[in-house]
Amino acid sequence: MRWITYSHREVPTGAPTPTSAGLVVDDTVLGTAPGTRVRDLLADPDPLEVIGERLVKDPHEVVPLAGVRLHAPIPDPPTVRDFVTFERHIEGAIKLAGGDPPVPPQWYKAPTFYFTNPYSVLGPEDDVPLSPGTTLFDLELEVAVVIGEPGRDISADRAERHIAGFCIMNDWTARDLQFAEMEVRLGPAKGKDTSLTLGPMLVTPDELAARRSGTAYDLEMTASINGEVIGRDSCSSMNWSFAEMIEYASRGTEVRAGDVLGSGTCGGGCLAELWGRNGLDAHAPLRPGDVVEVAVQELGTLRSRIVEYPSA
Incomplete structure (x- = not known):
């Protein structure tokens, strides 16, 4: 099933924009009651597949997909x-620091992560502002999982x-x-603090079963800037599985419904790799007016326009 958070496009400019969770079926949205969040659905004892079956039988509204505005499926993740x-x-990416350093040995020992800003989440139709003070703005194409059932100390075999x-x-x-902050062995912080785009839909695992490849999924991932493809990879290239990510994230703590776990950037999914391998002249950094498209097979496409950070 494919879940979205949406609003109606005919809402007058400046008016509040009420959103609802909806189920996409072909070119139609089956809507829940106004104000219902996808996170609210995750709190239901039943899985999304069962909730979706109920919604198919008794939707609050039925509207064309073309007539709604898409928001991040989880616009308010706890973490x-x-x-x-x-x-x-x-x-x-590490070549950008200079020389030809090897991948750190610790990377092979655990699926490392950092916490990023849940307040910075944008939707698939939102413009993306440059981070204040940057001259090297970049994209990062990833696949994210959203936690449904909470837990603590979850083993990979049941994750x-x-x-x-x-x-x-x-x-x-x-x-x-980012690089300036990490010179003091902390961060990234402000280097990744302003914008994070999620969407366009939340796709349940059953939709991807046919694309299963080992512990991941054979899904083509493509990153483009102004129509020019800068990199491609497959989600199946992940060295750590989503199950191992969840196991490590929940060790000694808990993950909660709505938590987002990003895979990290796929191979070729950012400019940093181009700069690291070919120098800073390989491609200009992102600037206002640029249009970035990142696509993942079965999950859709995010098309984002870069804009100046708004003045005070």
Whole structure:
């Protein structure tokens, strides 16, 4: 099933924009009651598949998909953890620091992550502002899982039952700010604090079963800037599985319904890799007016326009 958070496009400019959770069936949205969040559905004892079956029989409203505005499927996650699970990405990105350093040995020992800002979440139709102070703004194409069933100390062999669904994640990054912060062995902080795009839909695991490949999914991932493809990879290239990510995230603590766990950038899914392998002249950093498209097979496409950070 494919779940969205949506609002009606005919809401007058400046008026409040009420949102609802909805189920996409072909080109139609089956809506829940106004104000119902996807997070509210995750709190239901029944899984999304069962909730969806009830909604098909008795929707609050039925509207064309073309007539709604899409918001982040989880616009208010309790937490966002972002991992680094693609070896090709880390190989290319660390070259940007200079020389030809190897992948740190610790990377192979645990699926490392950092916490990023849940208040910065944007939807698939939102413009993306440059982070204040940056001159090296970048994209990061990822696949994210959303936790449905909460838990603590979850073992990898049972972790997948805690996944409510998958969506695309674009972890926008100010590389210059990121690298400056990490010189003091902390961060990233302000380098990744302003924008994080999620969407366009939350796709339940059953929709991806046919694309299963080992512990991941054979889903093509493509990143483009102004129509030019800058990189491609497959989700199946992950060196750490989503189950291992959940196991590590929940060790000694808990994960809750609505928590977002990002896979980390796929190989070729950012400019940092191009810069690391070919120099800063390989591609201009993102600037206002640029249009970035990131697509993942079965999960859809996020199309984002870069804009100046709004003045005070």
